[in-house]
Amino acid sequence: MSDLFPANPNRLDPYKSYAFLVFLSGNTSPAAAVSGVGPVRRYSDVVEYRQGGSAITLKSPGRTHYDPVVLTRGITQDAEFEDWANAAQVLTGGNPSTSLSKLRKDMAIVLLNEERQPVRRYLFYRCWVSEYQALPFLDADASTTAFEHITIQNEGWERDTTLAEPQEQ
Numbered sequence: 001m002s003d004l005f006p007a008n009p010n011r012l013d014p015y016k017s018y019a020f021l022v023f024l025s026g027n028t029s030p031a032a033a034v035s036g037v038g039p040v041r042r043y044s045d046v047v048e049y050r051q052g053g054s055a056i057t058l059k060s061p062g063r064t065h066y067d068p069v070v071l072t073r074g075i076t077q078d079a080e081f082e083d084w085a086n087a088a089q090v091l092t093g094g095n096p097s098t099s100l101s102k103l104r105k106d107m108a109i110v111l112l113n114e115e116r117q118p119v120r121r122y123l124f125y126r127c128w129v130s131e132y133q134a135l136p137f138l139d140a141d142a143s144t145t146a147f148e149h150i151t152i153q154n155e156g157w158e159r160d161t162t163l164a165e166p167q168e169q
Contacts, residue, residue, distance in 0.1 A: 005165060006165060007164070007165040007166065007167050007168075008165065008167065008168045011168060015111055015112075015113055015119055015120070016114065019111070019112035019113070019114070019116060020034075020037060020109060020110060020111050020112060021034075021109075021110045021112065021118075022034045022037060022071060022107065022108070022109055022110075023107065023108040023110070024080070024084075024105050024106075024107055025105040025106055025107075031071070031073070031080060031081075032073070032076060032078045032080065033073040033074050033076055033078070034071055034072070034073045035072055035073055035074060035147070036070070036071070036072035036073075036147075037069065037070070037071055037072070037109055038069065038070065039067065039069070040067075040069060040109065040122060040157065041066075041067040042064055042065065042066045042067065042157070043064070043065055043067075044061045044062060044063065044064045044065070045061070045062030045063050045064075045065070046059050046060075046061070046062060047059065047060050047061070047062040064156075066154050066155065066156055066157060068130060068151045068152055068153050068154070069107075069109075069124065069127075069151075069152045069154065070149055070150070070151050070152070071149065071150050071152060072147050072148070072149050073147065073148060074145045074146065074147055074148075075135070075145075075146045075147065075148050081129075081132065081148055081150050082132065082134065082148075083102070084102065084105065084128075084129050084150070085129040085132030085150055087102040087103045087128075087129070088103055088128055088129055088130070103128050104126045104127060104128050105127050105128075106123065106124060106125055106126070106127065107123075107124040107127045107152065107154070108121055108122065108123050108124070108160075109121070109122045109124070110122075113166070113168065115166075115168060115169065117166040117168070118163055118166070119163075119165065119166065120159065120163065121159070121160035121163045122157055122158070122159055122160065123157060123158055123159075123160050124152070124154045124156075124157040125154060125155050125156050125157065126154065126155040126156075127152045127153065127154045127155075128152070128153055129150045129151065129152055129153075130151050130152070130153045131149075131150065131151035132148070132149070132150050132151075133148060133149040133150075134148055135148070136148075
């Protein structure tokens with residue numbers, strides 16, 4: 001029996017990065033047309049100290065930092081990204097347009113297997129948009145999709161360990 005995939009001992013390959021869903025604030029349907037996510041990364045400061053009379057430097061963990069996550073999607077008529085980014089915008093002249101009830105959202109990123117079954121879920125807390133790119137560089141000579149991007153700050157994330165490995169057919 002495989003230790004890598006206990007429910008699917010015949011599976012040898014790791015999961016692919018192209019199949020995923022993004023959910024915002026407990027929505028039951030995923031955010032529309034998201035084509036890129038990442039990276040999901042955290043790191044802890046290193047606190048160094050020495051005991052008196054010792055030449056050895058000891059190390060312990062300090063504060064943990066959670067990097068922002070970037071969501072990319074093709075531009076559509078869906079204004080969900082823009083509306084969320086606008087919740088943190090402050091207009092010229094000092095008149096804030098901040099809507100505190102719309103500023104922060106929780107988020108989930110779900111990795112899927114080839115059968116589109118959820119295999120990993122990451123939960124992000126107290127997220128808000130710190131950067132919004134409404135349009136890419138537009139080029140009349142290119143035949144590419146126009147993408148918008150949001151950079152999402154978060155106050156921590158964790159893997160949802162309640163999601164069990166699905167039985168693959």
